[in-house]
Amino acid sequence: MRFALTEDQAALRDAARELLARECPPAVVRKAWDGGAGASPVAAVWSKLAEMGVVGAAVPEEAGGLGLGACDVVPLLEEAGRVALPLPLVETAFVAGPLLAAAGDDGAVERLLAGDLLVACALDGAAEVPWAGDADLILVGERPGGPVSQIVGSHGGGATAGADGIARFGGALEPARSIDTARRLGVLVGSAASASGLVGGDDRGADSGPGEPPAAVEPLDAPNEACVLAWQRGALGTAGQLIGLSRALLAMTVTYAEERRQFGVPIGSFQAVKHQLANALLGVEFAAPTVLRAAWSLDSGAATVDRDVAMAKALASEAAERVAATALQAHGAIAYTTEYDLHLFAKRVWASARTWGDAEWQRARVAAALGLN
Amino acid sequence: MRFALTEDQAALRDAARELLARECPPAVVRKAWDGGAGASPVAAVWSKLAEMGVVGAAVPEEAGGLGLGACDVVPLLEEAGRVALPLPLVETAFVAGPLLAAAGDDGAVERLLAGDLLVACALDGAAEVPWAGDADLILVGERPGGPVSQIVGSHGGGATAGADGIARFGGALEPARSIDTARRLGVLVGSAASASGLVGGDDRGADSGPGEPPAAVEPLDAPNEACVLAWQRGALGTAGQLIGLSRALLAMTVTYAEERRQFGVPIGSFQAVKHQLANALLGVEFAAPTVLRAAWSLDSGAATVDRDVAMAKALASEAAERVAATALQAHGAIAYTTEYDLHLFAKRVWASARTWGDAEWQRARVAAALGLN
């Protein structure tokens, strides 16, 4: 029994942290708000992550990746959260990487490893697709009614950017404005329905319902099990990112509370501020171990993995939302402006807490696993 | 439009407050913990309330009462809460008084007015009957599935105390220990079922299901409408009591926080204590007007009365539970002893918040009224 990162895991995480701190300060995040993944300093961050092996970290060694497990990768995703990385690292590196490899799509994997493939996911039947505006490939699927998630795949193919791949959906994907502009949100028009008609994995031969899949959509040749794992990685990776976002928001707020003086003292010396921040920290510190445990469950093929991932995402979502609210309140008016960096992190929290299953939905999965429904 | 007590209402309330402060200090409440309603100073409180007209306040004038409405009586019940009156004033004066009058049971009304009749209620199908140990008459009924409450009646008759009347239920009523011993809890044995077989009001002729009513149970000859109103008065009166209990707990805690010094200052000067108490007050101050409004709705026969009562009980229950928790925490260890008076009030809160419909159940009624289910 040893519940802590290995030295190797910690070293890799520290290297990623260092790279991201250097390459992706808030000024770079702001570039993505305006120009997306293609904006020059943003694209460079992705290249460096690819060079370092982070983008291909979860791709099996035989497919050219680092072949790392969730216990290795989730700490990296926390680091991505810590800088509010304005790129789909969870979706590309953690969801798509192993899934495309499982589907045997060597071409896509090669591009992914080279840093030439950005992936967006809409795996819960929702019409909103974060990162769609920058994606070369979009994974579409349905939120599971039962305990096992189905993954539905479609890849745009070709090295062209988003628009081309999207056109092949048949349906239209219209750009939409997220509160977090960096997320380059797209909305599948007329297509929560049409997307959910595209059943992939082992079910792809089944009757696909009223909407025939548009010809250009290629089902993903991945086994059901790989699809289930991909969904779990998406939720878990997002939970990890939320932990990182929370830690960044807390750090920012503590620094401000030490510096900002009102009534002749630092505002951080007021007990009301102290206790609010203590509560915020409490949420994060008790969510973080559940995230790491879920990673272990995923890596070790534990029977409880679905429940463990659900618990982790539920706690991480709630913790991050509390941190965001507390951070804003402790800052006061200054954080209510977009000139201050806090909003870059807080908006990512508000958006991602509700994707990959929000807290209540994930708790319901836990309840089901406990026989409570 | 004028949302405040009239001068008369305020004067009556003040008179009751004065009487109760004088006659029912915590030392008297403690007597009831040991000896129930019969203990000498406790019985005297009831006599004085009867003399003052409080016990018969809601009985129509033509039946010998004061003929007052809910807007007059609810403030009195708040005062009863303020001293943690260890007697079933809500049940006797507010639920039973007008109901027995509506049923034309002159004998019972007469005894009630004279202060010779204590009434317990189990109107929600629960087996637990607060105040049963002291009751001369027990009203039994079912919690409504729909928006209209059914009242099921049975009176013990005779001037004898609880045990005799109870025996006439057919089923057994066994004494049970409540966390609030003053409530003289009884449990209907084998009889959530048998009690709910006794359908009263207009439905009393209907098939009463598998369990025939025991012969000794006399259905109450009151119209359905009177039964519905009785249920509403029970929930509303309890809400009022909870407001009074909350105010007493708050006052007690503020006094202590001013006096108790730790770290060289009054503990009430710590911002953490201040904000917890401010939150507790907030709950009470926003619950109280909903209680008064529900009283108005009852008196004016508003179509929204059921919703208004539900909202009042929900908010008053939650507010009181928060106050009780805050009061205990702010006091610390001293309030965790039965030698200190706080527990007399807190335990009444914990018990009565969950009778006459707890907060969640009452909110569900509001949701139903809003078309939310």
Added chain:
Amino acid sequence: MDLTYSDSEQAFRAEAREWLEANVPDGLASGDTAEGFAQHLEWEKRLYEARWAVVSWPEAYGGREASLWEWLIFEEEYYRAGAPQRVTQNGIFLLAPTLFDVGTPEQQDRVLPRMAAAEDLWCQGWSEPGAGSDLAATKSRAVRDEAAGGWRLTGQKTWTTRGAFCTHMFGLFRTDPESERHRGLTYFMVPLDAAGVTVRGFERLDGDEGFAEVFLEDAFVPDDAVIGEVDAGWKVAMATTGSERGLTLRSPGRFLSAAERLIELAAERGEAATPLLRDRVARAWIDAEAYQLFTLEQVTTISEGGSPGARSSLNKIFWSELDVRLQETALDLLGPAAELDGPWSRGFLFALAGPIYAGTNEIQRNIVAERLLGLPRK
């Protein structure tokens, strides 16, 4: 106890409802953008022409001398009709009550009619970079210019709502350079086109240019720009916060109508509106009702000559936190669609300001604890 409206109040409601139904415009851009602000000004002028801009003011200034009850009714109808935000509100709700209380007749006649007609547009100049919650830390100063018969203002105000679109500002300046904290401050009115005044707009959380910084460098204002006594600005500013007109009552109508929209949203969301979410919707509606009832109690008190005093802090805490909970519930009903820039996400971001501005809720809780409960300051 009487929870019914009189015939004349009901007639007032009917008149307001009818007019609003016929006149409320649709699809205005946000009033906190340059384009939207212009659109909202047109609406303000329409309100003024129909005498709905300042219902509780004297007729001479464009009002209807409405009672507080009628004001509440109007607000209820206003929100019920989904009418636009009031871009004039900081003048009407913050400056005007002070002028009614302590302004000279000349000041009232000069300022109020143009304010009502949305000819002069007022923003507040309370906060400074170093003075947010701690308003008494105000550093901006006013130096006497005896020769010119006025004052020269220097300093920086910030987080000034819609400052970039307004024509005038009111706020506190330190007139006694030796003074500290609450003493030696004076309440000024400043035209933003005065020489030495620079306004820079900047973005709020929702991306609208709703804030401004106002830089003053030796900007001249005449003596009649001072409200109340020189050096007594703190008292002047605070006097009206607890008073009738300066109650800064957030209209219950706002939250009641938001709760109704939330109920509609829950209905639209069908199965996605789980029992837990429906319970939260019911809570939001109940809280809006409780807020309404609390307000009715307060208005009764005021109508009978009382003052809400520190109880207005309860008011502020409750509405601002109720608003956040309500908007959060909407986002959770929307799920993944919550991040779309739209009315609900904007409502959420807007609500987040509530617990911060007009005295943070931490300050308000101190007031509740110390002034209502009587807990010791130290």
Added chain:
Amino acid sequence: MDLTYSDSEQAFRAEAREWLEANVPDGLASGDTAEGFAQHLEWEKRLYEARWAVVSWPEAYGGREASLWEWLIFEEEYYRAGAPQRVTQNGIFLLAPTLFDVGTPEQQDRVLPRMAAAEDLWCQGWSEPGAGSDLAATKSRAVRDEAAGGWRLTGQKTWTTRGAFCTHMFGLFRTDPESERHRGLTYFMVPLDAAGVTVRGFERLDGDEGFAEVFLEDAFVPDDAVIGEVDAGWKVAMATTGSERGLTLRSPGRFLSAAERLIELAAERGEAATPLLRDRVARAWIDAEAYQLFTLEQVTTISEGGSPGARSSLNKIFWSELDVRLQETALDLLGPAAELDGPWSRGFLFALAGPIYAGTNEIQRNIVAERLLGLPRK
């Protein structure tokens, strides 16, 4: 990362489970009543005889030299088996760690075996009427009696758990009469049958006589009753709170087993367990799991030579508030039956003490803010 138990740990678990299944008694009265305490003492002696009383202690003192992991396993099995409360716990978890750290070998040999065997029964004497949260306000004093080779203790201790049933007390006394606050305090062990000591039991919230006041009047204790240096009692007492053995880890097993019982209760309640209540049950279970995982992290740190330090305050806040939420959920599941004096209402009343004792959660939050987040004290 390795979340599996070794073969020997699994064997340890199996042995503990088997023994507990065969030996755990049923239907003991509360250990906080005179009758129940006697019953619990019998249980303690049985635990001791089977060497389960103090698993982590050296074999010489009746332990098994169990690792922290094994201790966690034992606790998990203990709660899983529904075994009785440990009436000896204040000695074992509060005094013993201090003796292991700074006691003399003579003190260890004299005190620990009898503590393990439940022959001496220890209660704590921290709080005084004027010193609750503010332990440094301790007024009870010890005066040197050079001739007799010891100290004379005078003062009053209170809120002493099970004091009326114990034989010994440990606590702080002021040995330097000139000293203030944390200085000049000394850590003493006091036999409660010493001349000059009077114990008065009184009721806790649940009606059990679980508390006592201890009055000392010139009670004599010899020099070997002092733990650590004279006047260094504060340091002695605090040193072990952050250390391994004095971690005062609340065993995760306790909350995991309570959460399991809650799930059973929800099942029993059928329809009355609404979706909202079921969600709260799931929350309680999730929180208990999170607490378990947090503890595993802490034990990993400690096993590798680290110290949890101020992080143990996170621990205290979390378990105590989780416990209250869990018990409240049970009461809400029970509805009108919640007021019955029974295991759940007692569990609720017991849980309410959690945020108060062992440093109120207000104090703990200060520690978290100041020592973990680094916020300024003043």
